[in-house]
């Protein structure tokens with residue numbers, strides 16, 4: 451299919467054209483009452499050059515691969531604003547760590563406008579780190595290479611895993627230094643700056659609605675809801691109080707599906723504030739996220755959250771519901787009987803339970819049979835994994851090979867115990883035998899008996915399990931290796947890692963090193979197991 455260089459694309463600007471925005475060129479931080487956004491201009495950078503590019507997303511958008519330097523990359527760095535673009539920073543508010551934070555807004559993100567893809571769908575293109583806006587408060591509007599690289603890679607990795615997410619088109623180095631206190635310990639240092647161009651049908655967050663409700667701007671609230679429905683939920687029909695209710699239920703449903711996916715692959719978002727919740731049910735804001743390595747519902751990578759563990763892995767389902775309740779409050783002025791919004795909570799709870807059940811069964815190669823007994827089997831597995839602290843990804847991936855093989859083996863009884871031992875050694879972070887692995891060892895034969903009840907043959911079961919249990923996820927230490935290379939100007943590790951993450955369910959035996967459990971050196975190394983919000 452024909453592609454165009456980015457600089458030849460004509461952008462549309464539905465958000466800027468249809469909603470009320472301020473055009474004040476003043477970039478000073480301030481409250482922006484009465485408006486859904488502020489028109490802004492990116493601040494140019496010294497030497498924009500391309501570090502990474504998502505070919506597949508570019509193909510979807512109909513964009514040609516740009517050279518390392520030139521007008522396309524200048525556009526992706528904010529140095530060039532095309533005539534058809536109306537860049538803006540959205541005004542949103544939010545609850546951060548459970549507390550109302552008031553106006554936040556795009557302090558370093560800027561939307562450039564929308565691209566209509568060859569298939570007719572529209573995508574908003576947004577730069578993250580393109581300079582200050584009225585919402586920057588005391589910060590600089592910039593992003594460092596390490597956090598931008600993490601956002602670029604993880605957005606795309608999540609897409610390839612099948613998780614609903616915003617996408618990333620490019621990672622561009624700015625040539626400017628950005629000063630950060632990475633450990634919040636008073637030691638500031640200059641780091642290389644970078645800008646990610648991300649794409650999604652829309653970047654509207656729960657917090658955009660909260661902002662309007664908090665300041666009682668009901669016309670703006672209604673306009674934003676109507677805009678969202680008309681452009682992104684047109685199947686619901688023309689906005690009306692009844693349609694608002696159905697829309698809210700659909701947001702709840704999509705959010706549940708997103709969280710179920712996170713739980714299935716071991717993704718921890720790390721900072722599920724309401725301003726980081728997409729109204730489209732997409733994973734948004736790849737900041738201090740992490741991937742479960744030792745299975746532990748209490749784990750969070752975010753050092754800022756070590757005290758309360760509000761956003762730990764196992765908390766995510768209930769935090770999403772808490773956030774949805776804040777969204778319901780924001781939408782209630784639009785609804786004659788706000789209590790009707792409660793139907794969305796049930797939608798969330800039921801969809802989450804059903805989707806998680808479904809996804810976990812698929813991870814185990816099972817089809818629904820006896821709900822109560824199977825629930826027990828699944829719950830016991832999660833308890834056993836927690837007690838063992840086994841590597842989640844390796845455990846499920848190895849099981850996808852071992853369990854079907856045992857079904858097929860004529861001398862299964864004899865080999866079973868040895869195969870289970872091997873599986874646990876592969877996934878264990880402690881030397882075995884270890885009593886913490888007892889429950890898992892007991893669970894495995896029970897599971898195998900249940901698997902024998904399946905009618906599908908071992909091969910079909912193995913195929914299904916391999917398609918549900920990724921071999922390659924973006925372990926934090928892998929991202930850290932890519933960062934260290936990129937900071938030294940060596941992109942080879944980043945490129946190889948990105949390539950591997952594009953087919954995470956494939957075996958790719960030549961890339962085994964990217965499937966390795968967290969190495970010893972990475973346990974205490976910043977960026978590898980824990981992260982601060984400094985980005």
Ligand SMILES: Nc1ncnc2c1ncn2[C@@H]1O[C@H](COP(=O)(O)OP(=O)(O)OP(=O)(O)O)[C@@H](O)[C@H]1O
Nearest residue numbers: 554555556557558559586589590591592735736737
């Ligand atoms: N360096 C910065 N300069 C200006 N504003 C910032 C900066 N870092 C964060 N902010 C703002 O602080 C708020 C909370 O930040 P948070 O870490 O959730 O978002 P983010 O990582 O900047 O971006 P996003 O949610 O768009 O992915 C947001 O309003 C964000 O724009």
Ligand SMILES: [Mg+2]
Nearest residue numbers: 725726734735
């Ligand atoms: Mg954010």
